[in-house]
Amino acid sequence: LLADLICVGNELLTGLIENSNSGFLARRLWSTGIPVRESIVVADNLGSIKSALNRALEESDLVIVTGGLGPTDDDLTRESVASILNLPLLVSEYWMNKLNQIFLARGFAMPQNNLKQAHVIEGSVLLENKRGTAPGLLINHHEKIIVLLPGPPHEMQLIFDELVLPYIVKHNGSKLTKVKTLKCFGLGESALEEKIKKIGGADLPALSYVARGYEVNLQIKGSGDRYTADAYINQIEQKIREIIGDFIYGKDDDTLAGSVAELLVSHNLTLALAESCSGGLLSDLLTDIPGSSRYYKGGLVAYSRSAKQNLLGVDKEILERDGEVSESTAQAMAEQARLLLLADFGIGITGIAGPESDASQSPVGLVYIAVASPGGCACEQLTISGGRRVIKERAAQYALAMLRKALIETVREVQK
């Protein structure tokens, strides 16, 4: 199976709206073992949509079209596909009733425009949209699968994951390549490869490594029908976990912040932060996760020296002797955060985010990260190259990885 993606919308061609649909669909298809041949953005007009569709259907077995299913005159995806396939548009009684209900619940009658959204292509399967008025459509036509999905990402993603992906996987059952990603932190690409090599020769071609910042995504490919593919992937995964289990924080869409949040919640532990150069980013990442108030007590962004000394209570002597960017300051920050907010763990981050250094003339990118645990305080020194945002992001990710390590150690200590 080979796929083509077509995103319809003028607002994508002016750059007014970021096109996140292509990336999402590409990642989903890729991890199911379906390569994307081409991905195109076209304008809201019949000619453009039809010519893109024609080309895609010539080359690919699966064509996914997003956007252009709205109620207005310039929403032309349904019409274009019907015309290319030479099939009529029919009214879906089911969806018309649904639309009436939706608008009734909103307190007014369905505008005449929206009737259009109950139009389905003859022979297509209606894909229910739980988050909007435009349903998706799936058409299996002369051995080609054509899927139409609404443009808004949160509508599109739910329909794709719940209805389209299972269909494709089933349809493609006998000739599948699946990919599972193990997300690793704390080992470089080559160190990781070195360790994994020991698993043995025959299995290695199924593995690939993608480095992103301090992270390495380790991808395992399995082929065959979906049972064989899954069984093969599980077998390799188990071998890998035996060797580098502690470095794997999650799989596929997991994030480091999410994995730390899970550990904190499941062991009923709490966290406090003291950030300087990361400027609140770590706090922002953690509070993006629903339920973070269960473990996150709060934090201080001690951006100035006076904030470090007076608000956070870092010893004046440490600041004078070692400077604001130093191991001892990072440790004092972590310990003070833990103390002031009565948390089980504290993190301290201090460094130079650039573009210029401070009075100490420390190099841009120098960062100290400390994690204070019930059992003591660990600190590491990093030198991060990149712009201001990159330095903030890497520092925050590294701090999460250090916290994860400390959490695992603490939990093990308790269980002994």
Add this chain to the structure above:
Amino acid sequence: LLADLICVGNELLTGLIENSNSGFLARRLWSTGIPVRESIVVADNLGSIKSALNRALEESDLVIVTGGLGPTDDDLTRESVASILNLPLLVSEYWMNKLNQIFLARGFAMPQNNLKQAHVIEGSVLLENKRGTAPGLLINHHEKIIVLLPGPPHEMQLIFDELVLPYIVKHNGSKLTKVKTLKCFGLGESALEEKIKKIGGADLPALSYVARGYEVNLQIKGSGDRYTADAYINQIEQKIREIIGDFIYGKDDDTLAGSVAELLVSHNLTLALAESCSGGLLSDLLTDIPGSSRYYKGGLVAYSRSAKQNLLGVDKEILERDGEVSESTAQAMAEQARLLLLADFGIGITGIAGPESDASQSPVGLVYIAVASPGGCACEQLTISGGRRVIKERAAQYALAMLRKALIETVREVQK
């Protein structure tokens, strides 16, 4: 002039790397009045690149290709374009020397692979890359302009802004449509339109309104040669500023955080934050701006009740009487942040980010934002609908807008 965009790269088709180049180029071209016809992502192979190029050259006058200029065997953009145009590849002595210098500075000899990056298409203009080893190329061939740019966004963007855009603008000088965006905050789309209508009938067709969250982007189009277009835009802009000047915080790529930062720096004023439901996002936004340590003293993420009471020093009585999510708590947070961090201005944000409410049963999305100034404390109540991230983002943006207003008022007061 009509443009086509081609992004080359397998990693874009697997979704491993987000394609930010299409959006960037689309926005830049659009604001210069050049519409993008189609934007496509193709794989790293000669056939795909060539067929995309052929189609683009048939339909558009300007074709921009990003990616595929690296040193490895699967970097095939130069070769594809040379083949389509039937032009030979020559070695640029200038860039070969440059490459040698770059690698010398890195402390090793140039790998043989990289020699490829000194290959230029006959008759093309080499576009110097200050941030990498792959130069861009610009070819003016049979009235079509073809531009090749490296894939990494920070390399691509600099070359495009410094070298490509001025060329296109000059080339397109006599038949230009320019767009300038004025960024407005604090007035809804229809209220804005109502006020601006008074400017008078003839000028209105040049205006369009795009609402994004609480912001409205007001776009002014000017046509003619570039002097006429600029003059026209300036004239309309001036009229608009006379009416709604205070609501306009910037233009084109400006951000609200950037405009606030500028005001703080230029008047030598300082800021402290106390965030609850926004979880550090506002602090993160401000510290993304280089030089933020000049005005940002620091902040507290008072995520738990104990943090609000013990760390920030919000009166226990207020918390008990009015609750954590209330006007009086937001005001106390802003005032305490200002006091504890000895800053001129303090911001307090408290609310329910969801997905569930707290013990108080306040609705998800209810947010109070307070700004404490030398002259007093203002507070506003918002009800934001959307997910957790949307609530955080809108609250942070709204707080910046309130701060901007307070800054302008304070400065005016002083100047009286």
